Amino acid sequence: MPGTNTAFVRFSDVQKTYDGETLVVKNLNLDIARGEFLTMLGPSGSGKTTTLMMLAGFEVPTRGSILLEGRSIDAMPPHKRDIGMVFQNYALFPHMTVEENLAFPLKVRKLGKAEIEPRIKRALDMVRLAAYGGRRPGQLSGGQQQRVALARALVFDPKLVLMDEPLGALDKQLREQMQLEIKHIHEDLGVTLVYVTHDQGEALTMSDRIAVFNDGVIQQLAAPAELYEHPQSAFVAQFIGESNQLHGKVVAINGTTCKVEIPGAGNVQALAINVEAVGRPTVLSLRPERVKLNPAPGALPNIFSARVAEVIYLGDHVRACVSVCGHDDFVIKLPNSEGVVQLEPGTAISIGWKTEDCRALDT
Numbered sequence: 001m002p003g004t005n006t007a008f009v010r011f012s013d014v015q016k017t018y019d020g021e022t023l024v025v026k027n028l029n030l031d032i033a034r035g036e037f038l039t040m041l042g043p044s045g046s047g048k049t050t051t052l053m054m055l056a057g058f059e060v061p062t063r064g065s066i067l068l069e070g071r072s073i074d075a076m077p078p079h080k081r082d083i084g085m086v087f088q089n090y091a092l093f094p095h096m097t098v099e100e101n102l103a104f105p106l107k108v109r110k111l112g113k114a115e116i117e118p119r120i121k122r123a124l125d126m127v128r129l130a131a132y133g134g135r136r137p138g139q140l141s142g143g144q145q146q147r148v149a150l151a152r153a154l155v156f157d158p159k160l161v162l163m164d165e166p167l168g169a170l171d172k173q174l175r176e177q178m179q180l181e182i183k184h185i186h187e188d189l190g191v192t193l194v195y196v197t198h199d200q201g202e203a204l205t206m207s208d209r210i211a212v213f214n215d216g217v218i219q220q221l222a223a224p225a226e227l228y229e230h231p232q233s234a235f236v237a238q239f240i241g242e243s244n245q246l247h248g249k250v251v252a253i254n255g256t257t258c259k260v261e262i263p264g265a266g267n268v269q270a271l272a273i274n275v276e277a278v279g280r281p282t283v284l285s286l287r288p289e290r291v292k293l294n295p296a297p298g299a300l301p302n303i304f305s306a307r308v309a310e311v312i313y314l315g316d317h318v319r320a321c322v323s324v325c326g327h328d329d330f331v332i333k334l335p336n337s338e339g340v341v342q343l344e345p346g347t348a349i350s351i352g353w354k355t356e357d358c359r360a361l362d363t
Contacts, residue, residue: 007031007067008192009055009160014064016050024050026216028064032194037186039195039203042213043239049164051213052196056162057081068159079108084153084161088168090145092137098124098148099133105156123151126185143174150182154189163195167202179205200240204228212236232274234361237285244291244330246284250275250360258360260284265325269301270358282360288319290357291332293349300352306330308347318343324351 009032016025025047032038040048053059055066057078065072073081085091092101102120111119124130127147137145146166153161163182167175183206186193197203203210204224212219212227212235220227220236231237234245251267252259258272260282268284275282295303306324317333320343324330332351343349 006034006070008034008036008069009194010067010070011051011055012065012067014051014054014061014066016047016054016059017062023062023216025054025061028216028218030211030218030221032192034192035190037183037193037195037206037208039197039207039210040213041197041200041203041210041239043198046213047216048196048211048213052162052164052194055160055194056083056085082159084156084158086146086149086153086161086163086166088165090137090149092145092148092152094137097134097136098129098140101137101148102152102155105152109156111156119155123155126154126188127151127181142170143178146170146178147181150185154185154191159192161191161193163193165197166195167197168199175202176205182206204240210240212239214239230273231285231359231361234283234285234363237359237361242288242331244284244286244288244327246286246325246327247363248282248284250278250280250282253278257355258282260360262325265304268325268358269355270360271356273359274362275360276362281363283363285359285361286353286357288331288333290353292352293332293334295350295352301355302358303350303352306349306351308343308345308349310345311343322349322351 011028011030014025014028015023017023028051040051042048050059054061057076061074065074099120102123103116106116106119124133127150129144129147132140132144137148167178170178179202195206207224209221209223210227211221214235220232227236227240231240237243238245246262248260248262250258251261253272253275256272258270258275260268260270262268270284292300304324306322308320308322309328310321312319315336317336320332320334322330322332
């Protein structure tokens with residue numbers, strides 16, 4: 001993320017309600033740096049799209065203020081905010097050619113033909129569509145239409161670009177390709193970009209930072225690796241990537257670690273990330289790829305007997321669902337190596353993990 005102490009975009013105590021009773025966004029305080037790629041990630045109804053629409057000017061905060069470069073934009077209409085928008089449905093004019101679609105925001109800003117033509121050429125070159133300027137949107141594939149929408153959002157050199165689920169309508173392969181293209185365009189231009197998605201893989205791939213929304217509140221705001229490796233709540237651990245969760249009770253706390261009793265299974269050693277006190281309930285979070293198969297006795301602080309319930313071969317790795325610690329849906333991911341693919345349902349195994357790979361979080 002670009003290093004700066006001055007917020008380019010600032011949400012200050014922002015709230016939003018549509019019915020006067022239920023807050024869709026609750027007391028939001030968020031700073032976005034100039035040149036940053038920030039993703040708002042969360043399930044449907046979490047408040048992320050409403051937050052983006054308030055920044056765009058299509059919704060008005062019920063309370064609080066939104067600042068752009070230190071100035072309030074609350075009373076500023078959308079067309080005066082100098083913001084580029086990219087939507088999931090492309091929102092292109094079907095009766096216009098690609099070049100005419102790109103010229104539209106430039107003509108609205110009253111640029112002359114001498115300025116418009118080179119800007120269109122540069123934008124089409126940026127999205128690798130230089131040969132498609134004379135076509136209409138209906139003559140393009142979904143991926144090409146999304147590139148045109150991206151070019152139109154960038155053609156007038158906006159201060160800020162907002163993207164609302166822009167890749168949701170594309171197939172998996174094209175979506176992954178476009179993720180990298182948008183990421184590289186952002187790196188080349190250095191434009192500030194705010195992106196909304198419910199796809200955690202997309203957020204991890206593209207972002208400088210991710211704001212994880214749930215129930216109108218940012219649950220955690222951090223770089224992708226920090227979110228994945230160090231989730232601060234059970235919700236974030238489960239929403240970012242995949243996580244096994246074991247419910248238990250804290251029986252001892254020793255500095256940064258704790259001992260958690262799992263009913264009917266015994267004690268687990270874990271990092272005490274977000275625990276209240278001895279005797280209180282907690283949730284243990286453990287990534288499937290951190291689980292070891294058949295460790296030597298005493299090699300790990302947490303070793304349990306398990307039984308294989310299901311095995312799925314996925315080429316480069318094997319995904320096994322096992323019964324352990326009273327749970328029948330505990331997942332382990334193992335590299336595809338000799339012996340692993342021989343796992344069969346019903347096989348008795350042992351599994352284990354390190355203390356530092358198991359995080360005790362709030363319930």
